[in-house]
Amino acid sequence: MEAIAPLELAAAESDLELRFAAFVETHRERARRLAWRLVGGDDAAAEDVAQDAFVRAWLGLPRFRGEASLGTWFYRILVRQAAQHRRWRRLRELWGGLGTPDAADPKPRAGGDPALRARIEAALARLPQGQREVFVLVHLEEFTVSETAEILGKAVGTVKSHLHRALAALRRELADLAAEGAER
Amino acid sequence: MSPKTIPPDAEHPALAPEDARLVARVRDAWGPEPLTSARRAAFDAGLQERLDRARRPHGLWPALGAGLVAASLATLLLVRAQTAAPPAAPVVAETHTALEQRTAWAADLLYSNGEEADERDDDDEGLPAEYAAIAGVFLDR
Numbered sequence: 001m002e003a004i005a006p007l008e009l010a011a012a013e014s015d016l017e018l019r020f021a022a023f024v025e026t027h028r029e030r031a032r033r034l035a036w037r038l039v040g041g042d043d044a045a046a047e048d049v050a051q052d053a054f055v056r057a058w059l060g061l062p063r064f065r066g067e068a069s070l071g072t073w074f075y076r077i078l079v080r081q082a083a084q085h086r087r088w089r090r091l092r093e094l095w096g097g098l099g100t101p102d103a104a105d106p107k108p109r110a111g112g113d114p115a116l117r118a119r120i121e122a123a124l125a126r127l128p129q130g131q132r133e134v135f136v137l138v139h140l141e142e143f144t145v146s147e148t149a150e151i152l153g154k155a156v157g158t159v160k161s162h163l164h165r166a167l168a169a170l171r172r173e174l175a176d177l178a179a180e181g182a183e184r
Numbered sequence: 185m186s187p188k189t190i191p192p193d194a195e196h197p198a199l200a201p202e203d204a205r206l207v208a209r210v211r212d213a214w215g216p217e218p219l220t221s222a223r224r225a226a227f228d229a230g231l232q233e234r235l236d237r238a239r240r241p242h243g244l245w246p247a248l249g250a251g252l253v254a255a256s257l258a259t260l261l262l263v264r265a266q267t268a269a270p271p272a273a274p275v276v277a278e279t280h281t282a283l284e285q286r287t288a289w290a291a292d293l294l295y296s297n298g299e300e301a302d303e304r305d306d307d308d309e310g311l312p313a314e315y316a317a318i319a320g321v322f323l324d325r
Contacts, residue, residue, distance in 0.1 A: 028227065029219065036216040043216060051231045055238050112213055120214040139207045140215070144195035160197065167203055170210070178206035 016061070024054055027071065030141065031078055037136045038082035039089075041121050049085050053078035068150050075143075076151045079133060086129075123173040131166035134159050139167075 031053060036046035057074045064073060124132055130152075137148040138159070145163075149156045171178070199207060219227060 024228075024231065028224070032219065032227070033216055037214065041214070041216075046216060047227055047230070051227070051234055054231055055234045058235060059238055116213050120210055124214075138197070140211050142196070145197065146195060163197060167199075167207075171203065171206060174206060174210070177209040178202040180205075180209070 020058055020061070023057075023070065023074075027074065031074075034075065034136065034141050035078060035082050037124075037140055038079065038133065039085050040125060041117065045085055045089075049081045050078065053081045056081070072147055072150050075137075076153070079137075079151055083129065083133075120174065123170055126173070127166055127169055130154070130158075131162045131169070134162040135166040135170070138163055 028050070031050040032046050035049040035053070036043065039045045039049060053074065056077050060077070064070065068076070124135070127135065133152060134148060137143045137151060138145060143151065145156055145159050148154075149159045152159070154162075
């Protein structure tokens with residue numbers, strides 16, 4: 001086997017870093033927004049989850065086999081990180097409210113109608129995790145059904161069924177929003 | 185990725201008009217503020233810091249530390265077991281006896297009256313020497 005010169009290795013590494021920087025530039029905003037919606041509207045947590053996903057993607061690049069697109073693979077990492085964050089937050093809340101949102105560490109709120117945001121947040125929080133993830137990925141982040149199935153590691157049929165149920169539940173809880181839109 | 189090659193109903197499910205309005209309202213009302221240039225710079229700096237930390241070799245110190253602690257504990261256990269008394273009976277039988285004794289309090293609670301429990305409390309001298317050594321370590325006697 002031909003030995004790789006250190007200079008070539010450094011060049012390859014620097015090329016990889018450049019490509020990764022471009023990847024971050026392309027996906028930063030969407031990653032943060034998706035994380036924000038998956039963790040339930042918490043800016044700091046969303047940035048934490050998104051950064052962590054980028055770092056894990058960087059560390060996992062040597063193991064990336066190209067079976068899925070790099071983007072799909074990255075978002076799979078991000079969705080898992082967000083789910084893990086939610087689980088930890090629930091545990092912290094169970095153990096004495098250390099991580100209770102709005103208590104010790106109030107999350108900064110984005111603009112818009114706060115009451116409406118709270119209603120939407122509560123309605124989405126009541127959905128089972130699978131339905132919430134599918135609804136956010138397909139309807140809010142506009143991933144395709146196949147991409148969503150790949151990101152979540154679920155069958156396309158399961159994704160469609162989750163979508164149907166999520167929408168039905170939200171229609172019941174937020175019916176007035178659809179009606180408001182029709183009046184305009 | 186070319187969405188035109190995929191039938192839209194297969195990849196982006198068609199929504200009834202009221203559902204489409206509901207989804208649009210949720211999408212518009214429920215999302216983070218876009219990053220300002222200052223916050224984008226802060227995000228990138230935070231990410232860079234994490235990447236640097238992840239790239240930095242951790243070295244052998246954590247593994248060495250853990251190994252030292254494990255070795256010290258093992259040595260301590262061995263020394264205390266040896267100084268207590270040499271083994272006399274088969275290990276399986278002793279372990280069984282020790283387990284029986286250690287779980288006896290639960291059996292007392294469940295099945296026996298108080299008198300029997302008191303008798304067992306006074307019977308520590310009859311325990312195998314290994315039990316005393318183990319109890320010395322774990323029960324701080």
